[in-house]
Amino acid sequence: MFKVKLRIALRANKSWWLSPVLIAIAIIFTFIISSAMIRWAGANPFAAFKYLLGSPLQSKFGITEAILSATPLVLTGGAVALAFRAGYWNIGAEGQLLAGAICATFVGLHADGIPHWLGIILMVIAGALGGMLWAFVPALLRSRLGIDEVVTTLLLNPVALLVVTGLLNGPWRNPKTKFPETQVLSENVFFPRVYPGSRIHLGLIIGIVALAICWWVVGRTAGGLKMRAVGLAPGAARIAGLKVEKTLFTTALASGAIAGIAGAGEVAGVAHQLTDGISPGFGYTGVVVATLAALSFPAVLLISFVLGIINVGSFSASRALSIPSTIGEVVQAVLLTTVVSALVFMKYRIVLDKGKHRD
């Protein structure tokens, strides 16, 4: 009897076309899987994808809104990519972003009478400090006691949101509207718009600069080399005399700081106040961005923009086809899953075993 069996084996040599082909396959799968949901919502999948991906690119407004939507993702994606590079599983960018937003709001509420440039600098510093603070405890527990950072960073995310709502329901409640939101911050801390006629703000520049710094640090400095070595092979790094725990700790704080700046950017650049909806999951999407970017910083920029388009497009699709706008999140999550699945085949290939087995 002949048995044909599929088996997964190591791939010996990689061709240049492999990764684009795999990603294309992943995109096709994403389309098929998402289409099921779109159809169920009662819309034509082709029409829906035309809105999701196409409509933001058809107008200047659409493009700038997509860039605006990508701005926090540039920072959270960069933060997550940095941590993952060192093998530190920081899944707490959401909480770190919120902590950064809180600290930035504090500055913004007390910034009357300071110069605008100082206000902006203080906002960035406050955001970074907030994020670092939120990253501190998991980093300490990991590097000193070896406690899994995945759980602790995740658990601190809802806590950060509770701190936000606690402040909004308590001391920071808007005295005029009585809504759980802060009053509008001092104009001295607003991030300036950087492209006339759009809402794109300084946060984008900061994000790009942050990515560039990360890219440079990781690729060109001794500390970055340590991070990469620790992330790739902690055992060998230790043999070479590197201080693995110290590297993890430093990276975790840096990652938190970057995520915190994303929070400051949302407060100072978009909302101009703190609300409990300041982040619709930018921190978690940061994980999606970093993973889709294969932890490459230039790619983080590109992927952020793509996800920004989907974010904006999902609202157009929702309006035009009356399907839920959350379809955009579904597409993003499906894309993540299919891409990571497809990229497995960078390393492995499927072989057909035609073995003769006699029963």
Add this chain to the structure above:
Amino acid sequence: MIETLIGIIGATLRISTPLVFASLGEVITERAGMLNLSIEGTMYTGAFVGITVAAQTGSLTTGLIAAIIAGAIVGCIMGFLVITLGVNQHVAGLGLTLLLISASNTANRILFTNKDGMVRVDPWKPFDFAGPIFSQYWLTYAAFLILAPALWWLLWRSGIGIRIRAVGENPESADVAGISVARTRYFALALGGALMAAGGAFITLAFLGSFTINIINGRGWVAIALVIFGRWGIWRTVSGALLFALVSATQQQLRLVPALSDLPFEILLALPYLAVIAGLAITGRNVPYPGAYLKPYRRL
């Protein structure tokens, strides 16, 4: 005072129930050597599927069964990603969580957009006759009196249990002993997913009688912490769930204390999460992770 105490105990049992389901599901999964970060999404799915099916069929039991089936399916999808393909477990789990939450929210809007936006069912009635402590949903009894002992038996006294522990500890040996590592791990993920979804369904079917956005709110992450706290044992994990629930129940009662009414209740709400982190910091050092934790197994 006594009434407060009784109230706290009753609430503790109630609050701990979904966590017992979910964390025991994670125990089974991690015992097989895998971290299942899709737990939050699986609970979310269970909560949504449970109430939706219950509302459509008018039967809470059918809803629960549907949730359990959905959870097992999710477990198998996770299995396809991490066992068959060998995707990084952190990424696969988190990706699935994001996917399941957004898909549930979308489905919720698709299904109920034309109605009042929220489906309601009459939740299971507790056994009121026995006084407030014993006035629990039957699922609570099931969790402590049936599920936990049954899983203990499964893990320590059954063939599949010993295989789960073997593939989680030393898949190479298990393989040499003729055990299918992949099949055993699939089973663990499916069973674990079913339990997580049941835990989620408890929240909609027994607690609230309705589904809301963000209904799980980090309970899945808490469950993972409880597993570490419980050192992958059934009873220690159940105790951890009870401890967490006790903190939650106490803070609920504290919110009623007039002297503390000025305190933002969010501080109290955050208390259980912080307690879990503190608990991990105290007990989580040098815990014996399963030997093959996070390690994919592939015979090449």
Add this chain to the structure above:
Amino acid sequence: MSTADAVTGYSVAASAVSLNGLRKIYGDVVAVENVDLEVRAGEIHALLGENGAGKTTLMRLLYGLTKPDAGSISIDGATVSITSPKIARAAGIGMVTQHFSLVKTMTVTENLALQDAGFFSLDLAGARRKLLALCEEIGLEIDPDARIDSLPVAMQQRVEILKALAGGCKVLILDEPTAVLGPQDVDSLLDVIRRLRDTIGLSVILITHKMHEISQVADRVSVLRRGEIVATENASGMSIASLTALMVEGVQQEIVETGERSSQGTSVLAIKDLTVHLRGHDVISELSLEVRRGEIVGIAGVSGNGQSELVQALSGVFVHQTGEIHVDGKLVKGGSPSAFAEAGFGRLGEDRHASAVSALTVEENLILDRLHFFSKPGILLKRKIRKFAEESITNFAIKAKPDQAIGTLSGGNMQKVLLARLFGERPLAAVVSQPTRGLDVVSTRYVRQLLMVERNTGVGILLVSEDLDEILELSDRILVIFKGKIVGEVARKDFDRIAIGAMMAGV
């Protein structure tokens, strides 16, 4: 597969296993060639040979872990095609290797019950009964409820044997069983093996390269050399000297003279009374040695006599480690690789894959242990690194580009990178462990030449290798290690393979 090429040289009635004309080739290396071996029922058959003689390959063939290129295996007279361990076990063959296949967190009983558990059914009580009955029959004592990781290694090994027996094994392969044991446990294991033969009539294939074990327990012995069986004899008739001669005879005997040898330098590495306590006994006890400037001191010994621990102790990693280590006359304090590095001491570990970050580039791996030297202030000095990498690549004849991931390199080139990293630091002294293990002929020769060159520039090198030829070729002096102690010192002019082999065997 029914028509067997059942050619049997001699077939005695009670043959348990016979291997007929087995051949296995890996690439262009012949691992075993035309092997005929017959193991009788109820005998202890020792299989003797040096490292690389093909013992392990032979047993992997018998246990279904690899397929023969030619030849056949018959069990109880019938030819069997053994394609997996499962089939081997069903045919009554059991194997205990140095890497135990026990689940450490489970109890003894559970490990036994694991083999024949159904979907739900798990017969713990039955497994326990079976275990106790077996123990009684053989005369062993084991706590059936003890967790494996709470048992000493010797006990774990017994559990491993019992597990094989419980699975219905008639022929038990023991792959260098004493390599993992402390001295006092060796005798009792040999006693157990004897009892297994006498009580339940088990056939045992004992793979070893320790002569005294053969004289203690074996009924017959086969000697394997370069993949071929060169002799099968009754053990009682063989002296240790004749076995040694059979094992090493004709294997490269010449000792090449390379470079001028004068070891009158100052002491660069001195170990004083080093004791390492591990696994319940002293794996190294009160070991002292000295390496002078510009000499290579070879540590010869049968594997498992404390060599790996000695190498590891030279980075101070053991908790239960006493004694002093001096580098260049100064006591090294602080048990970390970096403390030794700062003292001017380098180390080449036995496993190169654990020492290199495979996804990083060659140049990054080259500088990983002294980043401060190649960065200013914290910024990597690309040009300096590239220059250093290119120099290293030229000087060490590494076939690689500086920006190529080290994981894509061949074993030899990867080893050269690690050697370049080691000697690029200009250490005063270094320990080099298994420098040519798994390398091809050309790389091996290169690495050996390199060690000579470094020696001639004045580095004091402690060479630890399981390859006696390598030690004979390179060393200025040889220290023989046995059971964690230095039992002999031989100066180069007195090198004699047979004599050193005897010392290694503890004679």
